[in-house]
Amino acid sequence: MRFESLIDSVGRTPLVGLPRLSPSADVRVWAKLEDRNPTGSIKDRPALWMIQEAEKDGLLRPGCTILEPTSGNTGISLAMSAKLKGYRLICVMPENTSEERRQLLRMWGAEIISSPAAGGSNEAVRVAKGLAAEHPDWVMLYQYGNPANWRSHYETTGPEILADLPTITHFVAGLGTTGTLMGVGRFLREQVPGVRIVAAEPRYGELVYGLRNVDEGFIPELYDESVLTTRFSVGSADALRRTRELLAAEGIFAGVSTGAALHAALGVAAKAVKAGERADIVFVVADGGWKYLSTGAYEGTLEEAEERLEGQLWA
Amino acid sequence: MAIEVRIPTILRNYTDGAKAVSAEGATLEELISNLEAAHPGIKERLVDDGSLRRFVNVYLNDEDVRFLGGLGTPVADGDTVTVLPAVAGG
Numbered sequence: 506m507r508f509e510s511l512i513d514s515v516g517r518t519p520l521v522g523l524p525r526l527s528p529s530a531d532v533r534v535w536a537k538l539e540d541r542n543p544t545g546s547i548k549d550r551p552a553l554w555m556i557q558e559a560e561k562d563g564l565l566r567p568g569c570t571i572l573e574p575t576s577g578n579t580g581i582s583l584a585m586s587a588k589l590k591g592y593r594l595i596c597v598m599p600e601n602t603s604e605e606r607r608q609l610l611r612m613w614g615a616e617i618i619s620s621p622a623a624g625g626s627n628e629a630v631r632v633a634k635g636l637a638a639e640h641p642d643w644v645m646l647y648q649y650g651n652p653a654n655w656r657s658h659y660e661t662t663g664p665e666i667l668a669d670l671p672t673i674t675h676f677v678a679g680l681g682t683t684g685t686l687m688g689v690g691r692f693l694r695e696q697v698p699g700v701r702i703v704a705a706e707p708r709y710g711e712l713v714y715g716l717r718n719v720d721e722g723f724i725p726e727l728y729d730e731s732v733l734t735t736r737f738s739v740g741s742a743d744a745l746r747r748t749r750e751l752l753a754a755e756g757i758f759a760g761v762s763t764g765a766a767l768h769a770a771l772g773v774a775a776k777a778v779k780a781g782e783r784a785d786i787v788f789v790v791a792d793g794g795w796k797y798l799s800t801g802a803y804e805g806t807l808e809e810a811e812e813r814l815e816g817q818l819w820a
Numbered sequence: 821m822a823i824e825v826r827i828p829t830i831l832r833n834y835t836d837g838a839k840a841v842s843a844e845g846a847t848l849e850e851l852i853s854n855l856e857a858a859h860p861g862i863k864e865r866l867v868d869d870g871s872l873r874r875f876v877n878v879y880l881n882d883e884d885v886r887f888l889g890g891l892g893t894p895v896a897d898g899d900t901v902t903v904l905p906a907v908a909g910g
Binding site: 734738 | 828829830873874875876877879882883884886887888902904905906907
């Protein structure tokens with residue numbers, strides 16, 4: 506495959522079967538390898554679309570400053586595009602995200618503003634909104650509410666999956682900004698009658714939920730419950746266990762949020778077997794494991810790894 | 821056996837600091853009413869005008885009850901109900 510530039514090579518990622526983790530010949534699980542994007546995560550798709558839309562709308566011109574609340578991958582994707590296109594990038598990031606993400610952001614030239622660990626990305630969003638109000642000349646792309654986020658998946662990720670696996674019955678992905686699930690989900694619902702769209706939501710350690718009261722929660726503006734069939738909460742123990750299983754059984758080295766998506770996918774697969782139904786279940790490998798090595802997710806016992814992950818944002 | 825209800829940090833002032841409490845009921849709604857009897861004030865933090873509060877997520881055995889039947893979702897002995905505030909990802 507040949508491309509004019511790195512940016513042009515976003516997407517068209519492989520879909521690979523999991524012959525060892527799939528429960529039977531009739532119930533198969535497939536991994537969409539989004540770590541095979543230029544900066545190593547699925548976020549290259551929405552980052553590029555958000556920038557291109559903002560350019561089309563005349564919001565972004567060379568020399569502009571982009572501001573974005575991000576726990577890492579979106580920031581890294583934006584940093585690469587911003588570097589190549591000549592924009593300055595400021596990321597607001599919770600302080601409890603891995604060191605690798607910070608190094609990668611700095612490497613591509615982004616500036617980082619830390620937000621408090623308690624409250625997780627909620628706090629990053631709050632801080633970024635405040636900064637945007639103080640600096641009206643900065644452009645906040647705002648992945649949680651920017652329709653270009655879900656459009657990127659509606660226009661690219663969804664069609665790629667359907668072309669590779671027309672017999673798809675279930676799509677499973679991690680729930681963060683909700684962009685992947687909203688975009689792929691809407692596309693598949695239009696194309697595949699009866700398709701089921703399943704969200705795997707990371708359940709973090711308690712620190713992350715340390716809000717002052719329940720009225721300070723956050724739901725991304727992009728979220729539309731009606732696109733989903735159901736939604737599972739996956740704790741760090743299950744996510745870690747599945748991340749390691751994926752590596753041991755199928756050789757796929759993925760980040761911890763992928764383990765959460767796989768956990769939900771295998772749960773769905775077990776239900777299909779029990780019901781005697783045929784199923785082709787696609788789940789998203791959102792990124793590779795490289796950025797999480799320092800969290801100790803892959804070393805020692807599961808209990809030790811879970812303890813080390815406590816209080817960290819692993820998705 | 822009863823139903824285990826996991827309480828988030830921000831609501832533990834209603835449960836004397838307990839991370840999990842047990843309660844009974846045939847539906848989530850009944851369960852929450854029984855919780856209220858033992859831990860007065862907690863219901864209002866979870867339910868508003870007959871449905872779950874916008875920023876409160878409740879999971880029955882890890883599945884979001886909004887996709888199961890909301891407050892009318894049947895619950896049974898041995899189930900685990902987890903309450904969490906909605907937070908951002910990404």
